[in-house]
Amino acid sequence: MSLYTKDITLSADSPKELLLEKHVEFITKYGKSEDDYEFGMTDYLRISGMYWGLTALELVDKLQTLPQAEVVLFIKKCQDEDTGGISACINHDPHLLHTLSAVQILCTYDQLDKINTDRVVDYVVSLQQPDGSFTELLLEKHVEFITKYGKSEDDYEFGMTDYLRISGMYWGLTALELVDKLQTLPQAEVVLFIKKCQDEDTGGISACINHDPHLLHTLSAVQILCTYDQLDKINTDRVVDYVVSLQQPDGSFTGDKWGEVDTRFSFCAVATLALLNRLDAIDVEKAVAFVESCKNFDGGFGSRPLSESHAGLIYCCLGFLSITNRLDIVNREALAWWLCERQLPSGGLNGRPEKLPDVCYSWWVLSSLTILGRLHWINASALKSFILACQDVETGGFSDRPGDIPDPYHTLFGLAALSLLGSNCIKPVNPTFCMPQHVIDRLKIKYQLL
Helix, strand or coil, rough: CCCCCCCCCCCCCCCCCCCCHHEEEEEHHHCCCCCCCHHHHCCCHHHHHHHHHHHHHCCCCCCCCCHHHHHHHHHHHHHHCCCCCEEECCCCEHHHHHHHHHHHHHCCCHHHHHHHHHHHHHHHHEEEECCCCEEEEEHHHHHHHHCCCCCCCCCCHHHHCCHHHHHHHHHHHHHHHHCCCCCCCHHHHHHHHHHHHHHHCCCEECCCCCECCCCHHHHHHHHHHHHHHHHHHCCCCHHHHHHHEEEEECCECCCCCCCCHHHHHHHHHHHHHHCCHHHHCCHHHHHHHHHHHCCCCCCEEEEEEEECHHHHHHHHHHHHHHHHHHHHHCCCCHHHHHHCEEECCCCCCCCCCCCCCHHHHHHHHHHHHHCCCCHHHHHHHHHHHHHHEEEECCCCCCCCCCCCCCHHHHHHHHHHHHHCCCCCCCCCCCCCCCHHHHHHHHHCCCCCCC
C-alpha cells in the first residue's frame, strides 16, 4: 500500500532549457525604480536582496550589468556608526543577516576596504552570548519604543495608564538604564513629577498627581530616585513614616489605607526602607514571621497564609528574605525544583502549573533562582530564544508572548532576564531589587544570596 504524497504536476509547456538571458533581465530590472511596488515594499531586506541578485548574476558571468560603484556606496552608507553593523537600508537598524550579505557582496567585488571591517568585527563579537550562541537583540528599537510610549497626552496609552504612571516610569527608566540610554528621557521632569506625587498628609507616593498614595508606587518612585541619585528631592523621612504606618500587628503590610494585605507589600515595604537605609524603622522579626507563615508544602509562597504558590509572589518573598537576611527559612531545593518546573517546551516560563508562558516570569523565576543559587537548573538557551521571539520587530518592545502587543512592563522584565542570563549588551541587574547592580553598589545596600 503506497502513501499519498502531496506534489505538483509539471505542464507540458514548462521550460525545458535554462533561460539565462531572461533571468539576467529579471534581476537587473527588479525593483529598479523607486516608483515600483517592489521597491517600496522591500527596503527592510534591501541589502540581502542585493546579495541574492548580484550573486546570481556573478554565477552566470553577468555581474557587470549592475553598477558596482553605486552598490558599494549604498553598502557604505548602511554601516551603522555606533555599532559597526550593517542594516538592510539606510537609516534602518543594523542586523547580522544584512551584515553578512554586505560582506559577501564586497568580497565578490573585492571591495572590502570600502567599509570599516574592524567595526564589523566588533559588531559580530558584541552579539555572542556566554553560551556561545548569537542573538539579535533589537536594542535601538526598544529604546525608541520606551521613549515614545504614552509620551503625548493625546495618546490612548497616556489616558489609560495614569493609575500606574509612576510604576510605568520605573519600568521604562530602569530598562533604559540597563541598556545605557537613561539620558534619552528628561531627568528634571521625571524628578519633579515624583515630587508632586508625594502625599502631604501621609508621606506616601501615588501613581499620579492627585491620586491616593500606595506602597507599590512609593517603592517605584524611590527606585527611580536612587537610580538618578536624587533622593534628596523628596521628604524621605515622611516616606519612612508612611511605610511604618502600613505594618499590621501580625507583621504583614497593607498596600494603602484601604487595607489589602499581600506579601507583595511586605517586599515593597522592606525594599523601600532598605534603599533609604531605614530598615530598622519596622518590626522586622514580625514581618519575617508573617512571610514565613505564607510558605507552602511545595516550598513556594503565596500572597497570604494558605494561598497558592505563585512565581511572582515567590520572587517577592525571596526578595523580602534576601533583604532581611533570612533566607535560612527557605526550603532551597524544593523551591528551586518547583521554579525550574515552570519551564515549558517553548522555552518560556509560566507562573504556576498549567498556565501559558509569559516574558515577565522570565524575571520572576530567574531572579528567584539566582537568589537561591540555582540559575543553572533551567535551559538558558531555550529561554533566551523565547524571550527574543517576544520582541516586536516593527515597533520595538517586548510582549508577554510572541505576536502580542508590547508594553514597557514586559520590556523591562525581558531585558532584565537577559541580563541575568549573561547578555553582554545589557548592564548587570540586581536580582533582589530589579535595579542596575551599579546603583545598589553605589548605595552600599546589603542583601543575601545563597
